[in-house]
Amino acid sequence: MVVALARRRRRGRLAVVGTAAVLGAVVLLSIGTGPVGVPPGTVARILAAHLLPGEHEATWTAAQDQIVWSFRLPRVLMAVLVGASLAVVGALLQAIVRNPLADPYVLGASSGAALGAVGALALGASVPGLLVSGSAFGGAAVAGVIVYVLASRGGRIESLRLVLAGVALSYLFSAATGWITATADHGRLPGLLFFLLGSISSATWEMLTLPAIALVLGLAYALRRASHLDAAMTGDETAASLGVDMTRLRVEVLVVTAAMTGAVVAVAGGIGFVGMVVPHVCRLLVGASHRVLLPFATVAGALLVVLVDTVARTAASPREIPLGVVTALVGAPFFLWLLRTRPVGAER
Amino acid sequence: MSGVRVERLSVRLGQTQALADVDLEVRPGEVLGLLGPNGCGKSTLLRTMYGTQRPTTGSVHLDGLDVARSPRREVARRCAVLTQDHATDVELSVMDVVLLGRIPHPASQRSAAGDLRLAADALARTDALHLADRAFPTLSGGERQRVLLARALCQDPRVLLLDEPTNHLDVTHQLDLMRTVGSLGVTCVVALHDLSLAAAHCHRVALLDAGRLVAVGTPEEVLTPERVEATYRVACDLLTHPRTGRPLVALSPRVPSSPIAQEAP
Numbered sequence: 321m322v323v324a325l326a327r328r329r330r331r332g333r334l335a336v337v338g339t340a341a342v343l344g345a346v347v348l349l350s351i352g353t354g355p356v357g358v359p360p361g362t363v364a365r366i367l368a369a370h371l372l373p374g375e376h377e378a379t380w381t382a383a384q385d386q387i388v389w390s391f392r393l394p395r396v397l398m399a400v401l402v403g404a405s406l407a408v409v410g411a412l413l414q415a416i417v418r419n420p421l422a423d424p425y426v427l428g429a430s431s432g433a434a435l436g437a438v439g440a441l442a443l444g445a446s447v448p449g450l451l452v453s454g455s456a457f458g459g460a461a462v463a464g465v466i467v468y469v470l471a472s473r474g475g476r477i478e479s480l481r482l483v484l485a486g487v488a489l490s491y492l493f494s495a496a497t498g499w500i501t502a503t504a505d506h507g508r509l510p511g512l513l514f515f516l517l518g519s520i521s522s523a524t525w526e527m528l529t530l531p532a533i534a535l536v537l538g539l540a541y542a543l544r545r546a547s548h549l550d551a552a553m554t555g556d557e558t559a560a561s562l563g564v565d566m567t568r569l570r571v572e573v574l575v576v577t578a579a580m581t582g583a584v585v586a587v588a589g590g591i592g593f594v595g596m597v598v599p600h601v602c603r604l605l606v607g608a609s610h611r612v613l614l615p616f617a618t619v620a621g622a623l624l625v626v627l628v629d630t631v632a633r634t635a636a637s638p639r640e641i642p643l644g645v646v647t648a649l650v651g652a653p654f655f656l657w658l659l660r661t662r663p664v665g666a667e668r
Numbered sequence: 669m670s671g672v673r674v675e676r677l678s679v680r681l682g683q684t685q686a687l688a689d690v691d692l693e694v695r696p697g698e699v700l701g702l703l704g705p706n707g708c709g710k711s712t713l714l715r716t717m718y719g720t721q722r723p724t725t726g727s728v729h730l731d732g733l734d735v736a737r738s739p740r741r742e743v744a745r746r747c748a749v750l751t752q753d754h755a756t757d758v759e760l761s762v763m764d765v766v767l768l769g770r771i772p773h774p775a776s777q778r779s780a781a782g783d784l785r786l787a788a789d790a791l792a793r794t795d796a797l798h799l800a801d802r803a804f805p806t807l808s809g810g811e812r813q814r815v816l817l818a819r820a821l822c823q824d825p826r827v828l829l830l831d832e833p834t835n836h837l838d839v840t841h842q843l844d845l846m847r848t849v850g851s852l853g854v855t856c857v858v859a860l861h862d863l864s865l866a867a868a869h870c871h872r873v874a875l876l877d878a879g880r881l882v883a884v885g886t887p888e889e890v891l892t893p894e895r896v897e898a899t900y901r902v903a904c905d906l907l908t909h910p911r912t913g914r915p916l917v918a919l920s921p922r923v924p925s926s927p928i929a930q931e932a933p
Contacts (some may be wrong), residue, residue: 328761328801418755550760551768555753560720562823563744565774607803608759 332612335605339619346623350630351392355638358384367393390525397642398587399629400622401531403594405584407621409577410541410595411602411614415549416573417482420658423595424460424581427486430592431493432463433578433585434515438497439611441511442504442628453529453530457582458473463489464574518589520629525623534583538576539618545569546610553608591625591644598624600658670731670826671696671855672717677726679712679879686712688879690726694827694857699850699871701887702859705900708876709730710859711752712921714829717857719743731826744772747827748820752811761808761813762799766790769822790821794848810841830858834865863891863917868909876901887915 345360352358358366366388369376378385406424413422424430424574436459440452467489471482496518501512542549548569551559557565585589598621599613606616625643632646672694680688687709694700702710715721716728718833719735728735731746748769758765766787770778791797799807807815813833820828829852830849834842842862846869860866867871867887874884875891877899883890888906895915896904903920 381828547771548769550764551771553758553760553764554755554768555751557715557720557751557753558749560740561718561744561747561749562768562827563739563741565740603759607761607764609761609764 328607329612332606332609332616336612336615336619339616339623341347343400343619343623346626347396350396350399350626351388353630353634354387354392356383358388363388368551375613383470394525394528395520395523395629396626397528398520398531399626401528401535402520402584402588402591403598403621403625403645404618405531405535405538405580405621406591406625407517407597407598407602407617408535408542408614408622409580411599411610411617412538412542412549412573413595414576414599415552415610416570418634419480419483420556420600421483421596421655422486424577424593425490425590425592426468426483428463428489428493429460429578429581430585430590431490431497432459432461433457433582434590435459435493435497435500436462436582437586438512438515441508441515442500450530451475453583453586453596456586459579460581460585461575463493464578468570468574475598502645515585515589517642518591518647519640519642520588521633521640521643523587531580531587532578532581535618538580539614541572541576542610542614545572546614549610550608589642589644591647593647593655594621594625597654636642671698672731672827672857673729674713674717675727675729677713677716677728678724679709679716680724681712685871685879687716690876690879690881692874692884694855695872696855697853698871699856699858699869700867701873702857702876703861703863703866703873703890704876704882706907708899709879710876711831712879713876714749714831714859717827717829718747718749722757723862741772744823746825747829748823748825748828750816750820750828750833752831754816757805760804762791762796762804764789765801765804765815766819766822769819769824772823786824787818787822790816790818791815793821793852794818809836810838810844813837813841813845814848817845821852825854828852828854828856830856832859832861834860834862863896863904863919864915867891867915867917868912882896889917891917 348360348363352360362384365376366380366385369378370389410423413424413427414420433456433565436455437452437458440455441535467482467486470485471478497516501509501516504512548564551562551564552566552569559566598616602617602620606612628646628650629643632641632643635641674690674692677687677690678685691714702713703712712721715722717730717735718742722736730743733742733746735743739859767783770786771782771791788797788800791800794814794817796811796818799811799815804815832844837845842865846865849858850869858870870887872885873887873890875882875895883895891906893904893906896902905918905920907916908920909916
């Protein structure tokens with residue numbers, strides 16, 4: 321029996337490492353894909369020249385170097401950070417509300433963050449900046465608190481109420497964002513629209529720092545709390561009887577996910593469905609034990625968004641389809657399938 | 669081994685007096701059955717014992733620890749609970765579920781190998797070791813309860829609290845579970861609906877009605893026809909099991925029509 325458990329854990333680790341290897345390959349391919357194609361071998365050599373010390377013989381053009389290092393790599397890394405962060409946020413939220421439909425979008429955090437960011441922009445803040453990120457975090461945190469208060473009754477969170485409150489709040493925040501957008505100066509419009517649709521097309525190196533820090537800290541927190549998250553999924557009373565303080569866990573998770581969502585939305589706008597779909601599929605593949613689920617979802621979320629972003633910038637070339645549009649095209653049918661196969665609110 | 673001491677315990681939940689002035693001593697090593705109709709306060713009493721419900725007045729001491737004044741983890745190191753709210757669709761393996769029992773114990777006293785050994789031992793004690801590698805949602809009701817009992821044992825508790833553990837089980841699995849509970853040698857408090865089941869497996873039983881402790885003692889002492897009728901408003905006769913000699917509560921289909929009996933206190 322114990323051997324079987326060890327085998328399953330090894331299989332989980334293998335799934336993480338294997339998917340990470342695929343992610344690496346897809347990143348190389350994605351960097352090479354675009355209006356100007358660069359072969360993966362050349363991409364790898366250009367990256368090596370920048371990352372590894374020592375002399376490197378340049379077998380590529382300066383234009384190729386610039387395309388790979390200054391434009392595509394930050395963008396692909398942004399896709400990695402966005403996908404990984406949203407997947408971790410989704411996994412955390414789904415555990416504490418015991419509902420597979422929970423994600424930063426459904427629970428209002430994304431639209432709260434977008435409202436915060438758009439509000440800051442309309443008042444004259446520039447992208448990327450701490451002010452926009454801070455406002456996005458503030459918006460996500462406020463949304464989290466409101467949804468939590470609306471959904472709790474006598475100290476207990478009702479999962480269906482939580483989702484409904486989140487959806488309603490999302491509409492409210494989106495309406496406010498729309499209002500600001502409609503009355504904003506024309507000069508500010510493109511930047512504002514970006515938050516509504518979700519895009520990483522203007523990713524630069526500087527924009528990567530905050531989401532990267534948020535992801536590392538958030539993931540570290542989540543892994544530390546892995547067994548408590550497992551317990552939380554089994555029910556409030558059970559978790560409490562195991563010594564887990566559920567109220568504290570929920571508050572911690574809401575703060576951590578608000579920070580991660582804020583960091584992502586501030587640079588990439590609102591990107592839906594990733595946070596819901598990825599943890600759910602990962603749970604079906606490797607089980608719900610968070611020690612395996614969290615690393616796997618991190619890698620899988622990154623993989624999905626890199627792939628989706630590659631499609632977004634090549635499918636209608638030379639036009640770009642906003643990333644959020646493509647994730648919704650993939651995610652909405654999945655969401656509907658989930659609705660059909662799982663009774664809403666049946667969290668037992 | 670140690671017991672539970674409940675002193676002058678009262679709990680108000682909103683407008684309702686869920687428990688009123690309850691005094692109860694659970695002796696070390698005994699299996700105490702908690703009986704009473706729906707809403708009489710069985711679950712609330714159990715919840716004050718593991719600390720998710722705070723007493724309005726009075727106190728609960730568990731293994732010498734004042735439950736309401738102690739950190740939840742401290743309580744969880746001494747007492748394990750089989751709640752009624754355990755989710756059945758969590759995609760965890762049986763082993764993962766049993767290992768949850770190690771959560772309250774300090775990391776300094778744990779090791780991966782040690783935890784696994786304890787979990788395997790616990791599964792063996794509830795005769796569920798063969799299920800270790802199964803996914804929890806695929807278990808039957810009886811298997812699930814045995815796994816959850818193993819999780820509770822993996823917590824290495826001095827006191828085990830069980831809230832209607834035989835719900836949704838067929839008679840075979842009910843007897844099976846109660847026999848296992850009785851064989852553990854751990855102080856147990858079990859909330860039950862089936863009076864005969866309680867009489868057969870509990871050293872003593874406590875009868876609650878509308879938040880008050882009506883009686884506590886051996887099943888023969890407590891389950892008199894008068895008391896059962898007054899508490900459950902169902903007529904009954906107390907028989908003796910022809911094989912085990914334990915009391916057997918035979919409920920009558922006749923509902924007493926006395927207006928006094930129908931009026932709730």
